Amino acid sequence: MTDALYLASAVAFIVGLKQLGTPRTARVGNRIAAAGMLAATVITLVAEDIVNWTTVVAGLVVGAIIGAWFAVRVQMTAMPQMVAAFNGFGGIASALVAAVAVIEADLGSIAAETSVSILVSLVIGAITFTGSFIALGKLQGVLPGRPLLFPGQQVVNGLLVAGLLGVAIWGGVSGAAAGYWAASGAALAIGALAVVPIGGADMPVVISLLNSFSGLAAAAAGFAIESNELIIGGALVGAAGLILTVQMTEAMNRSLANVLFAGFGSGGGGEGGAATMSDRPVNRATADDVAIALGYADSVMIVPGYGLAVAQAQHAVRELADALEERGVTLHYAIHPVAGRMPGHMNVLLAEADTPYELLLDLDHADPMFPQTDVVLILGANDVVNPAARDDPSSSIYGMPILNVDRAARVIVVKRSLSPGFAGIDNPLFYDDKTLMFFADAKGALEDTLAALKQL
Amino acid sequence: MSPFMVGVTVFVLAAFVGLEVISKVPPTLHTPLMSGANAISGITIIGAITAAGLSDGTTAQVLGFVAVVTATINVVGGFLVTDRMLEMFKSRSDRKRPSE
Numbered sequence: 001m002t003d004a005l006y007l008a009s010a011v012a013f014i015v016g017l018k019q020l021g022t023p024r025t026a027r028v029g030n031r032i033a034a035a036g037m038l039a040a041t042v043i044t045l046v047a048e049d050i051v052n053w054t055t056v057v058a059g060l061v062v063g064a065i066i067g068a069w070f071a072v073r074v075q076m077t078a079m080p081q082m083v084a085a086f087n088g089f090g091g092i093a094s095a096l097v098a099a100v101a102v103i104e105a106d107l108g109s110i111a112a113e114t115s116v117s118i119l120v121s122l123v124i125g126a127i128t129f130t131g132s133f134i135a136l137g138k139l140q141g142v143l144p145g146r147p148l149l150f151p152g153q154q155v156v157n158g159l160l161v162a163g164l165l166g167v168a169i170w171g172g173v174s175g176a177a178a179g180y181w182a183a184s185g186a187a188l189a190i191g192a193l194a195v196v197p198i199g200g201a202d203m204p205v206v207i208s209l210l211n212s213f214s215g216l217a218a219a220a221a222g223f224a225i226e227s228n229e230l231i232i233g234g235a236l237v238g239a240a241g242l243i244l245t246v247q248m249t250e251a252m253n254r255s256l257a258n259v260l261f262a263g264f265g266s267g268g269g270g271e272g273g274a275a276t277m278s279d280r281p282v283n284r285a286t287a288d289d290v291a292i293a294l295g296y297a298d299s300v301m302i303v304p305g306y307g308l309a310v311a312q313a314q315h316a317v318r319e320l321a322d323a324l325e326e327r328g329v330t331l332h333y334a335i336h337p338v339a340g341r342m343p344g345h346m347n348v349l350l351a352e353a354d355t356p357y358e359l360l361l362d363l364d365h366a367d368p369m370f371p372q373t374d375v376v377l378i379l380g381a382n383d384v385v386n387p388a389a390r391d392d393p394s395s396s397i398y399g400m401p402i403l404n405v406d407r408a409a410r411v412i413v414v415k416r417s418l419s420p421g422f423a424g425i426d427n428p429l430f431y432d433d434k435t436l437m438f439f440a441d442a443k444g445a446l447e448d449t450l451a452a453l454k455q456l
Numbered sequence: 457m458s459p460f461m462v463g464v465t466v467f468v469l470a471a472f473v474g475l476e477v478i479s480k481v482p483p484t485l486h487t488p489l490m491s492g493a494n495a496i497s498g499i500t501i502i503g504a505i506t507a508a509g510l511s512d513g514t515t516a517q518v519l520g521f522v523a524v525v526t527a528t529i530n531v532v533g534g535f536l537v538t539d540r541m542l543e544m545f546k547s548r549s550d551r552k553r554p555s556e
Binding site for chain 2: 010013014016017018020021022023024026027029030031033034037040041044045048049050051052053055056058059060062063064066067068070071072074076079082083086087089090092093094096097099100101103104111113114117207208211214215217218219221222223224225226227228229230231232233234235236237238239240241242243244247335337342343344345347348351352354356357358359360362
């Protein structure tokens with residue numbers, strides 16, 4: 001009976017994930033998955049002969065309060081940090097389940113499969129934990145977003161991995177708990193050191209990969225305690241995270257290894273080079289110029305980037321969009337798969353401002369429309385609209401699919417300065433004759449433009 | 457089949473189901489999908505409850521308690537925040553309905 005109920009909750013996860021695939025049914029899908037989780041929790045509470053009720057119930061209550069508090073309070077712009085934090089909590093939970101197994105089990109006599117499962121759960125859970133919180137620190141600006149590299153980094157990491165394998169094998173073979181703990185410690189360090197050298201522009205990939213890891217950690221914990229429910233749930237998440245990770249790297253035309261190990265964007269002359277490039281003349285525009293260009297256009301494409309998120313300008317862009325639509329301007333949004341700090345982050349921000357999702361176009365649908373578009377309005381996006389990715393084989397982002405905004409009749413870039421984006425490279429688009437640069441914070445710029453538009 | 461091999465079979469099949477179910481999701485939904493999937497990874501809550509509920513030793517109980525807390529944060533926070541995000545996803549017709 002218990003097994004049948006667990007099976008039903010696993011089916012709820014699959015149905016829920018399936019429903020999460022289309023906007024119309026997504027909310028119901030999430031609730032189905034949540035119901036499956038509630039069912040699994042209740043079944044466990046009833047079916048297991050729990051002796052320490054106080055510990056369990058106290059843990060559930062404390063966790064629920066903290067989780068709910070974060071979920072209700074978090075700003076949509078901080079969603080990548082939130083997901084990173086939840087990933088980290090899931091990872092450490094799986095590692096702790098395995099840790100209790102280490103303490104409780106007679107390590108000398110357990111089957112080889114079990115000790116491997118416990119070790120894998122400890123290691124992946126620990127890597128997920130520290131990796132996620134380093135990613136959070138970078139996204140939150142507590143740690144520098146640029147790649148942090150130090151001499152001998154590869155050697156240190158190599159030694160740590162070798163040491164981890166050594167102590168894990170020793171612990172598994174001899175049944176010494178110390179080997180398990182040493183392996184966990186090495187994994188904690190590896191998680192942190194693996195994410196520190198990765199730049200802010202690559203965080204979408206990192207978060208997606210860590211999401212996959214949190215699932216694998218849960219699945220490994222499932223092997224350790226022989227629970228098929230954990231194995232199914234963990235495998236589903238592992239697969240989901242993996243797909244999104246692959247899609248992200250494809251959207252940047254990079255390999256996963258390149259993202260993880262290349263220290264992308266740390267390239268030597270970053271700031272010095274940018275300063276000399278910035279001396280080139282650009283066409284500066286004011287709010288009035290932008291309002292005229294937009295107000296008399298037939299078609300406008302808005303390209304949101306992280307600058308929009310930083311400025312919390314999603315509501316301002318929606319108001320401007322409404323005013324333009326009232327004037328009869330056809331309006332769409334072009335969203336690059338890696339715009340922002342998390343896959344689909346821009347969609348969430350625009351949705352928060354009530355933007356209908358039919359107007360949000362992905363790369364494949366937006367690109368053919370640029371040659372027929374009168375004005376492209378870029379809000380704090382750099383690398384995803386950089387024509388160097390298409391035209392300049394020497395550029396570090398060469399080959400990355402971009403939004404071909406330079407094929408539109410006119411381009412307006414709202415940006416605080418000429419500083420390069422996260423990839424740390426200059427953008428020839430800014431110096432193009434048909435480009436207008438509006439140097440301002442995205443939110444203020446949009447509000448001023450709206451005011452100017454009303455005067456037309 | 458040993459329990460371990462049953463587990464491996466279940467894992468492989470579930471992974472393929474996951475790949476199949478998720479591979480065609482539009483980018484619009486990537487963030488909610490990731491957040492929802494992340495909440496499902498909180499299934500480790502089952503293991504956490506077992507670990508905290510059945511152990512006698514103090515160390516095991518403390519670790520089990522922390523496991524229950526962190527897994528529950530993952531589950532409750534993950535599903536709630538996903539719901540909050542999805543609440544905002546509206547089509548043009550949904551958006552006009554309440555006001556017009």
